[in-house]
Amino acid sequence: MTLEDIAEKAGVSRSTVSRVINDDPRVSKETRARVWSVIEGEGFVPDPLARGMVTRRTQVIGVVIPTSLSAIFRDSAYFPTLLDGIAKVVHSRDYGMLLWIAQASEEEQLFQQRVLKNRLMDGMIIASATTVNQRPFIDHLLRLNTPFVMVERAVHRSDQVSYVTIDNLHASQDLVSHLVKLGYKRIATITGNLDNVDGQDRLKGYQKALEQAQIPYDSSLVVEGDFSSQSGYEGMKILLQLPCQVDAVFAATDLTAVGAFQAITEVGLSIPGDIALVGFDDLPHASHMTPQLTTVWHPIQKKGAQAAHVLLDLIDGTLASPQHIQLPTRLVIRDSCGAVKRQEVNYKTNGTSLV
Amino acid sequence: MTLEDIAEKAGVSRSTVSRVINDDPRVSKETRARVWSVIEGEGFVPDPLARGMVTRRTQVIGVVIPTSLSAIFRDSAYFPTLLDGIAKVVHSRDYGMLLWIAQASEEEQLFQQRVLKNRLMDGMIIASATTVNQRPFIDHLLRLNTPFVMVERAVHRSDQVSYVTIDNLHASQDLVSHLVKLGYKRIATITGNLDNVDGQDRLKGYQKALEQAQIPYDSSLVVEGDFSSQSGYEGMKILLQLPCQVDAVFAATDLTAVGAFQAITEVGLSIPGDIALVGFDDLPHASHMTPQLTTVWHPIQKKGAQAAHVLLDLIDGTLASPQHIQLPTRLVIRDSCGAVKRQEVNYKTNGTSLV
DNA sequence: TTGAAAGCGCTAACAT
């Protein structure tokens, strides 16, 4: 079934059918109605390949989840939530979504090549990247003039790159300041992946909070993790061995907090009695734990949705690059920081908006 | 950059370049080498649209996550793990993956139409469906002769449909039989979505285990859920109100078990002391809980990988539909069923293979 | 072993 077939059945030329399909005003009411009825009757859908060939548009965008973080994809609700937000917008604007998930075993470069080689995409969303490896990738995209949006603060060529993010630094700073205010003295942190801007900024926030409270920075209280729960578990083991007793821990993500939680529980210590624990993200994990986790909520789904909107607008030409969007976050105080005792707290009712 | 450009630079015709790219043997060694060097030198990649236009192949498959379960997508590691398995194979076989996630608010029919309308896919993987709504969808796919694979036992036109699944019925039966053997008398279940075959089969397994143990079936011990943790929470609340004391609960998925866990903990009861709790899936949740959850492990990632292989083979013509593949499962006995006390158990060392 | 030419199904410029 082609345009030609429809044209014949409707007694018009194929250009007229094309015009009807593309809502070209230069078609009479009667013709339009007649053609539409044939199209509907036959259940005709124009071939996207043929159409793409001439318009140079595929109505497909790519969503890239790179090596460094694809393992986290499975264990945390972060990426699925982000994808959900992206999908919502992408589908409503009649686009498809080509998903690229890097394999753990694979060279990052090979992965990038595979993605870059695919010419089916009108643009792409980069759902996280390392500050080092993103460079050649981004340079390539810029050179090809492919529209793209990052879902974190761009550090490389940031003046030319669009992104949607949150203020990781200040959100973390406020979270750690909250611990300071509660009287904790030996506050440790298990960081995220420090190749990643989000990880870097969360560490900076921790440092700033201590600095502001005039607590001297102690590098032995900083353990490098990678956003995974395993790194939380192992990081916490290290912190528990320290001669000086740690009294509070900031895990760079809720998933990491889950790992730390397990390590703390295993040695028979209690939260927050012996050690306070806070996370970041407000994933479902956070409210399913006992005690419930104090954390930073941020609009993950909306982040995805915004990124999709920006990308699609960039593709449409409605918007010009670069767009730098920062979404608000919120400190969610629950039980694990020791601020509230024996009382259910839910961010919906108790959230303190800080941004 | 087109074939023509390469052809000119290499001093051959565009058909020859096409032959080189497609590994046609009818090209001399010398010509082949010369053409390749130009291709590489220019970083040329043939346009997939133009190519697809003539071959009727896009090197893209669709992965469909329908309405009924897209909410779960965010909260459970199930779909991400499945996607990871699919991606692994799909990418290694040089295919792309168009992801279709239904929106909660959206009509199921509209969603199906959107997916069906996209003619960019060579085939699709249906990652779960309701037994009712899958019918028109599957009929349509069959009519169009589109290759597709389901990731659950097909009930509609199963003789013509390929699928990759596990034996939900016997796995559940063995799990509940395990509870019976431990001496539990009033075993309840919070089911999965009963519109879904996996949910149905897990309930049937529960019923069979009781029947085999000659425990009379009590419908008040069966609460209908939908795979979500919230349904576990709410279902457990109902079970806790029952006049007769429930002593064990089979949640149709680990996520549901997490919800039930919370409800049990909230009223001050202990697991497994007061109530035993078992789940299904062996998601990361299961081993992160305290006590760790007794559950059924199944190869989710492999299920995705197999489905992808079958689909790609179907597209290649290497395989003929229908393929019915059943993957093995394993009962994972941990602490929450009360079989083991104060001792760490990991399925890697203690898993009892049942299939 | 290579080249010339037709054509996949559509859009868009041009003609009427």
Added chain:
DNA sequence: ATGTTAGCGCTTTCAA
């Protein structure tokens, strides 16, 4: 308001 025509960049006959 509608039809005619020329491609988009490939693969694939058919000829040589």
